Amino acid sequence: MPLARSRRVRASPFPLTLPTQAAHSMFRxxxxxxxxxxxxxxLSTTPARHHAPLTHTVSATLPFFSxxxxxxxxxxxxxxxxxxxxxxxxALVEEAREMAEQADGDKLERVxxxxxxxxxxxxxxxxxxxxxxxxxxxxGEEGVVVGSAAAWENDDEVFAQYRxxxxxxxxxxxxxxxxxxxxxxxxxxxxxxxQMPVHYGSKEHHFHTISSPLATQFxxxxxxxYALKRTPGREGSCVVCYAGEGATSEGDFxxxxxxxxVLGGPLVFVVRNNGFAISTPTAQQYAGDGIAARGPGYGxxxxxxDGNDPLAVYLAxxxxxxxxxxxxxxxxVEAMTYRVGHHSTSDDxxxxxxxxxxxxxxxxxxxxxxxxxxxxxxxxxxxxxxRDNAIKDSAKRAILREFSKAEKxxxxxxxxxxxxxxxxxPEGAQREGARGGLERPQREQKEELKRLVEKWGGTPGWxxxxxxxxxxxxxVAQW
Ligand SMILES: Cc1ncc(C[n+]2csc(CCOP(=O)(O)OP(=O)(O)O)c2C)c(N)n1
Ligand SMILES: [Mg+2]
Numbered sequence: 028m029p030l031a032r033s034r035r036v037r038a039s040p041f042p043l044t045l046p047t048q049a050a051h052s053m054f055r056x057x058x059x060x061x062x063x064x065x066x067x068x069x070l071s072t073t074p075a076r077h078h079a080p081l082t083h084t085v086s087a088t089l090p091f092f093s094x095x096x097x098x099x100x101x102x103x104x105x106x107x108x109x110x111x112x113x114x115x116x117x118a119l120v121e122e123a124r125e126m127a128e129q130a131d132g133d134k135l136e137r138v139x140x141x142x143x144x145x146x147x148x149x150x151x152x153x154x155x156x157x158x159x160x161x162x163x164x165x166x167g168e169e170g171v172v173v174g175s176a177a178a179w180e181n182d183d184e185v186f187a188q189y190r191x192x193x194x195x196x197x198x199x200x201x202x203x204x205x206x207x208x209x210x211x212x213x214x215x216x217x218x219x220x221x222q223m224p225v226h227y228g229s230k231e232h233h234f235h236t237i238s239s240p241l242a243t244q245f246x247x248x249x250x251x252x253y254a255l256k257r258t259p260g261r262e263g264s265c266v267v268c269y270a271g272e273g274a275t276s277e278g279d280f281x282x283x284x285x286x287x288x289v290l291g292g293p294l295v296f297v298v299r300n301n302g303f304a305i306s307t308p309t310a311q312q313y314a315g316d317g318i319a320a321r322g323p324g325y326g327x328x329x330x331x332x333d334g335n336d337p338l339a340v341y342l343a344x345x346x347x348x349x350x351x352x353x354x355x356x357x358x359x360v361e362a363m364t365y366r367v368g369h370h371s372t373s374d375d376x377x378x379x380x381x382x383x384x385x386x387x388x389x390x391x392x393x394x395x396x397x398x399x400x401x402x403x404x405x406x407x408x409x410x411x412x413x414r415d416n417a418i419k420d421s422a423k424r425a426i427l428r429e430f431s432k433a434e435k436x437x438x439x440x441x442x443x444x445x446x447x448x449x450x451x452x453p454e455g456a457q458r459e460g461a462r463g464g465l466e467r468p469q470r471e472q473k474e475e476l477k478r479l480v481e482k483w484g485g486t487p488g489w490x491x492x493x494x495x496x497x498x499x500x501x502x503v504a505q506w
Contacts, residue, residue: 095323107319109363110343111333115392117400136409138177138337139398140418141196142169147422159209161224165190167367170394171299174340178348179267184251185234186244187269189225198232206433213439220439241274245283252292256355265293265352273304275318284325287357294357295347301366306379322359334362337398440497445469477506
């Protein structure tokens with residue numbers, strides 16, 4: 028058997044097998060106070076906040092438990108249900124009608140617009156492999172990313188993982204900045220051309236620069252929420268922390284959640300459970316009931332949502348944010364979705380999952396299709412084929428225009444590659460062994476780069492690449 032075949036695992040397109048009945052019953056809503064009640068979860072574990080062991084419930088038997096209890100679910104001790112408002116065919120779940128109709132229609136149209144733009148951006152960026160060194164897509168996860176983005180205020184502080192460019196699009200981050208980051212040009216204001224593509228950051232858009240090491244955003248977000256709580260004038264703001272389910276296997280996830288629950292501060296954790304961490308399927312990532320089951324362990328209010336239902340994501344995140352801000356505490360949202368695209372442009376997922384499973388999710392469960400159908404069914408219709416095409420056309424034109432511009436822009440001088448890593452060496456401390464020692468690794472790296480440029484800089488491939496940097500090869504020679 029060829030290696031690729033033997034490594035292939037059966038993908039579980041779980042959006043199709045979510046405990047929908049349970050989800051529907053959980054959110055059978057009639058009055059607003061009841062809606063809020065139903066998002067509240069009680070646990071079979073001890074109360075989240077108790078002060079003395081004597082307040083524990085006692086039992087004469089050994090009360091082992093292996094699940095959390097969800098009030099309102101048909102089987103309170105069964106799998107945690109996911110909140111759903113729109114079915115895979117886009118039809119409104121009758122029991123959720125009242126809640127769905129509270130959502131602002133204009134906002135949902137904007138969600139649809141941004142969700143429609145996202146794949147156009149992805150397609151045009153990822154297809155240019157070779158011209159763009161690397162890219163990561165959000166195919167299949169548009170509902171989680173844009174549905175949640177719509178629930179935040181524009182000055183909420185976002186700590187993202189890397190697949191959440193839709194949040195920036197929602198906040199009108201200019202395409203020119205986006206391209207400058209992906210092409211590492213001199214106009215890349217946040218990372219000055221030193222970061223890998225898709226590591227966006229923008230102070231103006233309250234979007235903290237993405238870090239490659241997974242899960243570092245959890246403790247950072249916990250700290251930011253604590254800071255927000257202590258900052259006069261920022262009352263009412265919230266921190267949002269996005270991550271994939273794979274990142275939650277890192278120690279930082281646990282440290283971050285514990286810090287957040289103990290220190291407090293308004294914070295919503297959104298975990299995109301898309302079934303994979305590169306090639307590792309969730310079955311090899313955890314043995315419990317996903318990520319939602321962990322929230323109660325940290326005393327954190329939690330909700331699971333059908334991530335392919337943009338409207339449910341929006342409603343759940345809006346409510347999560349309200350609870351986080353009013354309670355000055357963290358709330359966890361687990362969104363069940365599916366990574367339709369490859370992990371990145373460096374990945375070929377056919378090596379570890381069946382392409383037919385991917386195709387069936389694409390056909391049977393698209394977040395774009397669900398919301399589009401819902402908006403088309405409104406009276407008067409809030410969406411149409413013409414509008415869909417017009418948005419795709421204008422997005423494509425704008426993206427290609429910015430793409431061509433960024434491609435021609437110069438990259439910063441090569442010497443700047445080493446800037447901001449070490450503190451500036453103080454005057455008179457150049458000697459090795461003194462504080463000047465800090466400079467040594469930087470100097471060694473520069474010398475190595477200079478040596479390589481001198482050796483290979485004249486070859487056609489290197490020549491072409493070096494010409495893209497301000498000052499080119501000559502700037503290196505002057506070091
Ligand atoms: C600490 C650390 N370990 C490993 C990696 C390599 N890596 C990059 S993305 C990724 C998978 C993450 O999966 P998940 O959190 O589920 O996010 P998804 O890609 O599915 O959106 C891994 C293992 C890394 N960047 N950082
Ligand atoms: Mg994942």
